[in-house]
Amino acid sequence: MNLEKVKSDIEAAVPGCRLQIVVNGSPSGQHSLLLDREHAFAVAKFLRDDPELCLDYCSNVTGVDWPDTEGSGYLEVVYHLYSTVKKHGPLTVRMRTEDRKDAVNLPSFTPLWRSAEFQEREVFDLYGVVFDGHPDLRRILMWDGFEDHPMRKDYVDPDDYEYEPTAHDAVLKRALEHSNRDEKAGGCQ
Amino acid sequence: MDQKLKIELSQQGIFATTLEEVYNWGRKNSVWPLTFGLACCAIEMIATTMARYDLARFGAEVFRPSPRQADLMIVAGTVTKKMAPQVVRLYNQMPEPKYVIAMGACAISGGPFKQGYNVLKGIDRYIPVDVHIPGCPPRPEALIDAFMTLQKKIDAQHLTGDLRPRHLRADTSSEFVVPQYGAHDLEPAKNPKLWNITLKATPTEPRAGENEPGKS
Numbered sequence: 001m002n003l004e005k006v007k008s009d010i011e012a013a014v015p016g017c018r019l020q021i022v023v024n025g026s027p028s029g030q031h032s033l034l035l036d037r038e039h040a041f042a043v044a045k046f047l048r049d050d051p052e053l054c055l056d057y058c059s060n061v062t063g064v065d066w067p068d069t070e071g072s073g074y075l076e077v078v079y080h081l082y083s084t085v086k087k088h089g090p091l092t093v094r095m096r097t098e099d100r101k102d103a104v105n106l107p108s109f110t111p112l113w114r115s116a117e118f119q120e121r122e123v124f125d126l127y128g129v130v131f132d133g134h135p136d137l138r139r140i141l142m143w144d145g146f147e148d149h150p151m152r153k154d155y156v157d158p159d160d161y162e163y164e165p166t167a168h169d170a171v172l173k174r175a176l177e178h179s180n181r182d183e184k185a186g187g188c189q
Numbered sequence: 190m191d192q193k194l195k196i197e198l199s200q201q202g203i204f205a206t207t208l209e210e211v212y213n214w215g216r217k218n219s220v221w222p223l224t225f226g227l228a229c230c231a232i233e234m235i236a237t238t239m240a241r242y243d244l245a246r247f248g249a250e251v252f253r254p255s256p257r258q259a260d261l262m263i264v265a266g267t268v269t270k271k272m273a274p275q276v277v278r279l280y281n282q283m284p285e286p287k288y289v290i291a292m293g294a295c296a297i298s299g300g301p302f303k304q305g306y307n308v309l310k311g312i313d314r315y316i317p318v319d320v321h322i323p324g325c326p327p328r329p330e331a332l333i334d335a336f337m338t339l340q341k342k343i344d345a346q347h348l349t350g351d352l353r354p355r356h357l358r359a360d361t362s363s364e365f366v367v368p369q370y371g372a373h374d375l376e377p378a379k380n381p382k383l384w385n386i387t388l389k390a391t392p393t394e395p396r397a398g399e400n401e402p403g404k405s
Contacts, residue, residue, distance in 0.1 A: 141271075147373060
């Protein structure tokens with residue numbers, strides 16, 4: 001699949017869409033296509049239904065947290081699309097949220113590929129991306145009532161270090177902070 | 190009872206024993222585990238019960254599907270924080286006397302997921318564990334060894350006196366606090382009556398040539 005050709009095909013089929021090729025500089029050269037939020041669903045529908053591309057299988061959905069990029073940063077969702085009919089793929093498709101706090105909405109691809117349902121729930125659970133149009137957007141790994149998103153880079157995990165037989169490096173630092181705090185508080189209990 | 194006297198009596202055809210011995214002998218040879226597995230260790234536990242390793246030799250072939258009929262809980266596998274309340278609740282539902290084997294690195298300490306956010310750092314934070322087995326996963330022989338250790342422990346328990354176990358004391362409860370799902374972690378994060386180990390971190394001496402100015 002020629003990504004340039006895919007891009008021009010999409011631009012011809014979905015007027016007004018803003019596409020961008022994200023270049024992968026590594027030897028594998030797996031470049032990907034960045035979609036804009038407004039036209040992403042129409043573009044994805046085209047990718048699935050176009051007789052030449054016929055990308056009928058969404059194998060993977062994952063999230064990436066970019067906290068320091070472009071001011072307040074953004075969250076990114078990556079889809080890997082394959083065609084079982086044409087035997088080609090993957091086409092890597094990305095979408096980015098506006099920021100990491102309130103504008104974290106993206107269109108859901110679950111109406112197009114049913115296999116995205118649980119994976120989008122996982123991205124919602126661990127990264128906090130809200131998928132508009134998802135039929136059942138609930139947490140899937142963590143419990144309801146859990147407030148954090150553990151895969152975000154600024155996640156602070158529960159401070160429950162109690163016993164570290166071979167503490168070193170970052171763990172040792174935290175362990176020392178702990179023992180100092182516990183001594184001040186008069187022991188653990 | 191004096192062992193020498195007992196042997197001498199048995200040579201004369203007289204069988205002498207105590208109620209405690211008969212009671213414990215019966216108990217230790219009919220420990221029924223709870224049908225209960227959490228992760229890959231459960232596969233080894235299942236293998237232990239099958240013909241090759243045959244846990245039935247020790248009287249533990251009847252895995253009960255209800256906690257009301259079980260004596261032993263084998264915590265076989267990773268206990269996630271999402272699963273921990275259910276594990277404690279199942280333990281509370283078991284009748285006394287009840288025992289726990291924590292099987293595998295995850296159940297005893299969190300194992301490879303110890304630094305993670307959603308794995309309990311050992312089930313002994315919430316329920317009292319009788320035998321810990323390290324291993325990832327432990328071999329069936331290790332589980333059999335743990336089971337025999339538990340049998341010895343049951344055999345040594347006294348019916349009377351100050352050392353009698355929990356289930357023979359009226360003033361101790363057999364129920365333990367079930368943790369609740371909190372906004373960031375389980376609440377409480379541990380049962381302080383069971384788990385009150387203070388963290389002791391001792392920085393190791395820097396190795397020769399390390400962290401010294403003037404050397405790269």
